[in-house]
Amino acid sequence: MPRLAASGLATAATLLAGVACAQSDSPVDQGPPNVPAFRPAFPEQTRAPALDSGIELTVETIAAPLEHPWGIALLPDGGYLVTERPGRLRVVAADGTISAPVAGLPEVRAEGQGGLLDIALSPGFAQDRTVYWSYAKPLGGGASATAAARGRLAEDGASLTGVEDIFVQDPPSPTAVHYGSRIVPDGAGHLLVTTGEHFTERERRLAQDLATTYGKIVRIDADGTPPDDNPFAGLTGALPTIWSYGHRNVQAAALDAAGQLWTIEHGPQGGDELNRIEPGRNYGWPIISYGQNYDGSPVGEGVTARDGMEQPRYYWDPVIAPSGMVFYDGAMFPEWQGDLLVGSLSPGALVRLRLDGDKVVGEERLLTDAGRIRDVAVAPDGAVLVLTDADDGALLRLSNDAPPE
Numbered sequence: 001m002p003r004l005a006a007s008g009l010a011t012a013a014t015l016l017a018g019v020a021c022a023q024s025d026s027p028v029d030q031g032p033p034n035v036p037a038f039r040p041a042f043p044e045q046t047r048a049p050a051l052d053s054g055i056e057l058t059v060e061t062i063a064a065p066l067e068h069p070w071g072i073a074l075l076p077d078g079g080y081l082v083t084e085r086p087g088r089l090r091v092v093a094a095d096g097t098i099s100a101p102v103a104g105l106p107e108v109r110a111e112g113q114g115g116l117l118d119i120a121l122s123p124g125f126a127q128d129r130t131v132y133w134s135y136a137k138p139l140g141g142g143a144s145a146t147a148a149a150r151g152r153l154a155e156d157g158a159s160l161t162g163v164e165d166i167f168v169q170d171p172p173s174p175t176a177v178h179y180g181s182r183i184v185p186d187g188a189g190h191l192l193v194t195t196g197e198h199f200t201e202r203e204r205r206l207a208q209d210l211a212t213t214y215g216k217i218v219r220i221d222a223d224g225t226p227p228d229d230n231p232f233a234g235l236t237g238a239l240p241t242i243w244s245y246g247h248r249n250v251q252a253a254a255l256d257a258a259g260q261l262w263t264i265e266h267g268p269q270g271g272d273e274l275n276r277i278e279p280g281r282n283y284g285w286p287i288i289s290y291g292q293n294y295d296g297s298p299v300g301e302g303v304t305a306r307d308g309m310e311q312p313r314y315y316w317d318p319v320i321a322p323s324g325m326v327f328y329d330g331a332m333f334p335e336w337q338g339d340l341l342v343g344s345l346s347p348g349a350l351v352r353l354r355l356d357g358d359k360v361v362g363e364e365r366l367l368t369d370a371g372r373i374r375d376v377a378v379a380p381d382g383a384v385l386v387l388t389d390a391d392d393g394a395l396l397r398l399s400n401d402a403p404p405e
């Protein structure tokens, strides 16, 4: 894509391309970084040039109110499964009708950032009616941990049966924050589950400990069994479910068109990260970070890079508080093909990242007036679906339809 300021020729090309592809060399207006001393490891690792689709999105409410909706899955009949963090799963019909809570869910710890979190359909859902979800599992004495479970959704959508846990993070945590968690079927029979490290100085260190699933991405079979080809399978002192480690609080995960897993994790004050996940790799938390602690003190030794630790493909400072993402593959917005759409809780937006291979080459902030965006999906017609995180949250549809009269 041409740059406005690159040369006279590029300027002419940009004019020919029209406003739909406008781009400048300046990043999105986002205020100063919290840690101005940090420098990106490579160009455009942060503050990529701002993009402007020139699209006036039409925003319609499909369903509301939903109490702190967290995860969405699209049903084959045109409806949706939506989790509400306090512990309810709803079936939203194609016409927006919200069901009574689906019966049969396990108890959740709905406190802090905990509760019922993500939801995903089995790739064979049309036949097996199996759904997977992640949640904060109460484990006694006020402790809890990130868990993933599965069950069969009744044909009428009213209940789940055969409910069983397939993953429970260990050890139980007294700290009801930083659970992650997204759950992504990889299309090859496995599930990828993202977690968090429960925030405290004591617990965050466990992100580097291969004997726990704090601050990890785990990969399991549909029944919870660790696959034999996981990177630490058979290694003494390491858990065989671990796929990658050194993560903080991963609340966004998606596969690209090639089936490659990408995740986004919350940084501290500065340092939200987009990572391309390779098995067995160390993503650095809390040893390296592009952010600082909330009190302004450095994270660890205050360094952004170390040998043997992966660099984020992109980072934000100040943060966007990322939750939920999808690679756009719909027909409605052809110019967004392959772009990453990310929910921002704060300042609140739908963030579009243009990628070129494994590099981010542009960023746009859309839907900046709808509050906290918790999850993102693409509808069969190419419209974008988002969940807004509020006491009276909603499922919204973003389209290029003519606005309703």
Ligand SMILES: [Ca+2]
Residues within 6 Å of the ligand: 246, 273, 283, 284, 285, 288, 289, 310, 312
């Ligand atoms: Ca990292």
